Amino acid sequence: MKLWYSPPSPFARKARAAAIELGLAGRIEEIRVAVAPNRPNEEFARSNPLIKIPALETDAGTVLYDSRVICEYLDALAGGARLFPAGGDARWDALRRQALADGILDAGILRRYELALRPEALRWDEWLAGQQRKVELGLDTAEREAGGWGDAFDIGHLTLACALGWLDFRFAEQNWRGSRPALAAWFARAGARPSMTQTPPQA
Ligand SMILES: N[C@@H](CCC(=O)N[C@@H](CS)C(=O)NCC(=O)O)C(=O)O
Numbered sequence: 502m503k504l505w506y507s508p509p510s511p512f513a514r515k516a517r518a519a520a521i522e523l524g525l526a527g528r529i530e531e532i533r534v535a536v537a538p539n540r541p542n543e544e545f546a547r548s549n550p551l552i553k554i555p556a557l558e559t560d561a562g563t564v565l566y567d568s569r570v571i572c573e574y575l576d577a578l579a580g581g582a583r584l585f586p587a588g589g590d591a592r593w594d595a596l597r598r599q600a601l602a603d604g605i606l607d608a609g610i611l612r613r614y615e616l617a618l619r620p621e622a623l624r625w626d627e628w629l630a631g632q633q634r635k636v637e638l639g640l641d642t643a644e645r646e647a648g649g650w651g652d653a654f655d656i657g658h659l660t661l662a663c664a665l666g667w668l669d670f671r672f673a674e675q676n677w678r679g680s681r682p683a684l685a686a687w688f689a690r691a692g693a694r695p696s697m698t699q700t701p702p703q704a
Pocket of ligand 1 (some may be wrong): 610
């Protein structure tokens, strides 16, 4: 299998960390690719028409995207029901948690693009604040839940760990831990897993 990724990408990290959790990393060749919404990578577009990472080419030659599909594919390849509970409340809880963490990342990445790519004169402060509100409310929700997670680690926890690691990487000055002690304590444990320590975001 081939995985298109870039070192800072939290969504690509989801796929890389899932592969490690599932014992599949050795079967994946990682291909580094540069993407940015203002510079469409036309060569990569031939593999993923959305021109986003991650994308995974299976051994059968099918290209899968996005991170949610790739992670669930890897889970199935590893026998199933490892990161994605098979059914019942546990499944909906894990998928909802994944959506929460993906949503934190979506809002955070839109802010990152606005701040890093859009010319300063064209920035829209209310829009930036609206995205930040989503990040804060998402983190507050995780804070209320984190005390009950123990050492469970499903796709929702994995995604949240990627999101928190990315916030530390891109927006450390926001100090998300400041008002969220339960989430901070959880992340201190989750972030120590090999799947996390082997995939830190890098510039
Ligand atoms: N929902 C997608 C989001 C992927 C995504 O936004 N990836 C970013 C990098 S972290 C990207 O490729 N951005 C390029 C662009 O937006 O053009 C997923 O879960 O894979």
